[in-house]
Amino acid sequence: AGDPEAGKGKIGACAACHGTDGKGTAPIYPNLAGQSAAYLESAMKAYREGQRSGGMAALMNPQAQGLSDEDIADIAAYYANLEP
């Protein structure tokens, strides 16, 4: 599983839209706080593999492409660990 503490240092770009508290900074950006880590990992990997093209995928794909599996696990753990 990911390390939320390590994730804290990797969410700089994510926080612009998803907040450091995991609350979307605009309605179209999903809240991530308290979301299931397994789902967050699966969603980030889908963006990374180019398996999503609707909605904000155009913005998310390049973000996810820069992430390793470990980064994805840590970022997922960070947001899953937050109070919704």
Add this chain to the structure above:
Amino acid sequence: AGDPEAGKGKIGACAACHGTDGKGTAPIYPNLAGQSAAYLESAMKAYREGQRSGGMAALMNPQAQGLSDEDIADIAAYYANLEP
């Protein structure tokens, strides 16, 4: 915007994985309670248009294909309205 009360009558299939309370019934199913309605609509439409192929898309695409825009708005409003 969608009508949460109408949405309550349309979430039979959704609740199998996302719960009537919006809490995923297994880690891979995302929690939807308190999620942004705009995001939920955009995600359901992406599944409906076949713009998602990763993760649970194989399961979500057929579910979403049966939904009208009004259904999607009502279902999104129902889950967005729940306490996370």
